[in-house]
Amino acid sequence: xxxxxxxxxxxxxxxxxxxxxxxxxxxxxxxxxxxxxxxxxxxxxxxxxxxxxxxxxxxxxxxxxxxxxxxxxxxxxxxxxxxxxxxxxxxxxxxxxxxxxxxxxxxxxxxxxxxxxxxxxxxxxxxxxxxxxxxxxxxxxxxxxxxxxxx
Amino acid sequence: xxxxxxxxxxxxxxxxxxxxxxxxxxxxxxxxxxxxxxxxxxxxxxxxxxxxxxxxxxxxxxxxxxxxxxxxxxxxxxxxxxxxxxxxxxxxxxxxxxxxxxxxxxxxxxxxxxxxxxxxxxxxxxxxxxxxxxxxxxxxxxxxxxxxxxxxxxxxxxxxxxxxxxxxxxxxxxxxxxxxxxxxxxxxxxx
Numbered sequence: 603x604x605x606x607x608x609x610x611x612x613x614x615x616x617x618x619x620x621x622x623x624x625x626x627x628x629x630x631x632x633x634x635x636x637x638x639x640x641x642x643x644x645x646x647x648x649x650x651x652x653x654x655x656x657x658x659x660x661x662x663x664x665x666x667x668x669x670x671x672x673x674x675x676x677x678x679x680x681x682x683x684x685x686x687x688x689x690x691x692x693x694x695x696x697x698x699x700x701x702x703x704x705x706x707x708x709x710x711x712x713x714x715x716x717x718x719x720x721x722x723x724x725x726x727x728x729x730x731x732x733x734x735x736x737x738x739x740x741x742x743x744x745x746x747x748x749x750x751x752x753x
Numbered sequence: 754x755x756x757x758x759x760x761x762x763x764x765x766x767x768x769x770x771x772x773x774x775x776x777x778x779x780x781x782x783x784x785x786x787x788x789x790x791x792x793x794x795x796x797x798x799x800x801x802x803x804x805x806x807x808x809x810x811x812x813x814x815x816x817x818x819x820x821x822x823x824x825x826x827x828x829x830x831x832x833x834x835x836x837x838x839x840x841x842x843x844x845x846x847x848x849x850x851x852x853x854x855x856x857x858x859x860x861x862x863x864x865x866x867x868x869x870x871x872x873x874x875x876x877x878x879x880x881x882x883x884x885x886x887x888x889x890x891x892x893x894x895x896x897x898x899x900x901x902x903x904x905x906x907x908x909x910x911x912x913x914x915x916x917x918x919x920x921x922x923x924x925x926x927x928x929x930x931x932x933x934x935x936x937x938x939x940x941x942x943x944x
Contacts, residue, residue: 637824642865642875645820645904672903678821684893685822685929686909689902705825706931712820713903745824746831746869 628656628731629695634740636725639715647676648710648727648740649703654695660731661692662701664710667727671714678706687711695731710740787923788915791886793850793878796863800876806919809845809943814892814910816853817865817875822912823849824869826930830914831869833936844944847873852887852894852910854880890915890923916943 634650648667654660667673675690685706693708695701703709710727719725723742728735790803802810811830815823830847837845849866851857859877866875878886887893892911899907916925916939924943927935 640817640824640865640868642861642863642868643817643820643824645818647820647824674903676821680929681909683911684895684909685912686895687819687821687907689899689907705821706929709821745828 629736631738635743636740652701663692663730665728670712676711788921793876810917811847812915827869829933832933834870850876
């Protein structure tokens with residue numbers, strides 16, 4: 603089941619990346635997801651495991667995301683007993699290295715949704731790997747699913 | 754020396770030493786209760802713990818525009834509540850207090866909290882009420898301007914669930930909750 607989802611995510615990733623640029627994809631994502639924006643908040647976050655397949659070390663920046671007014675890279679860090687979130691200009695991705703975006707750590711922060719999102723919708727997030735543009739798909743996931751139903 | 758006096762003096766000394774030792778142990782180990790009653794607002798109406806407390810009350814501090822830590826903790830708490838029996842779920846609720854007085858609208862705070870589980874209450878308050886409650890539980894938050902961010906600010910805050918009895922006194926805490934299992938276990942231990 604997980605293998606099937608991983609393969610689907612990878613194939614979508616390759617397709618989207620190919621859509622955003624000519625030539626082979628430079629960035630792949632495994633299990634990319636964005637939590638459905640919640641009523642009462644204008645912000646949500648995206649996670650997944652990115653892999654730099656550009657053949658060289660590169661700086662990852664984020665440019666835009668379909669259906670959102672703004673998007674940023676953020677990290678969450680403990681500082682003096684408090685959890686602090688701060689904007690990061692770029693993440694360094696080593697050649698062929700994986701980089702995890704995970705809850706409570708590094709993440710893509712998305713602001714001001716311009717439409718309603720349903721579970722399973724795909725949101726293409728547009729990154730730049732150095733100067734090269736690449737779109738990566740994230741699946742919309744529900745926040746409040748009971749544990750038994752959560753993957 | 755009078756033998757009787759010596760025995761009496763020794764006995765008094767022994768008793769005094771014992772009291773001193775007990776007092777010292779009490780002094781070194783005593784932890785005053787943390788928490789108490791507090792007053793806030795719910796959807797713009799006055800809300801007081803002592804008038805709304807359940808057998809167990811779980812308190813969390815955060816803000817609705819926090820995209821990562823708050824929803825992560827609240828999601829685990831919501832999942833924990835889904836794991837309770839109907840009777841257990843009636844005896845406990847979660848109180849989410851927004852510390853973002855300037856940007857969080859009380860209606861939004863209430864709707865946001867209820868999204869994670871229907872009985873979760875999203876509470877607001879005046880800056881004074883918020884700070885008084887924060888201080889009562891030895892928690893804290895710092896609002897920092899961040900001109901480079903779309904939001905323009907961020908709030909560093911305590912990421913901890915406080916489990917309170919019906920008087921608001923802390924019975925247990927979980928820092929940085931990252932699973933629902935520990936929350937379920939702690940709820941069941943205190944019901």
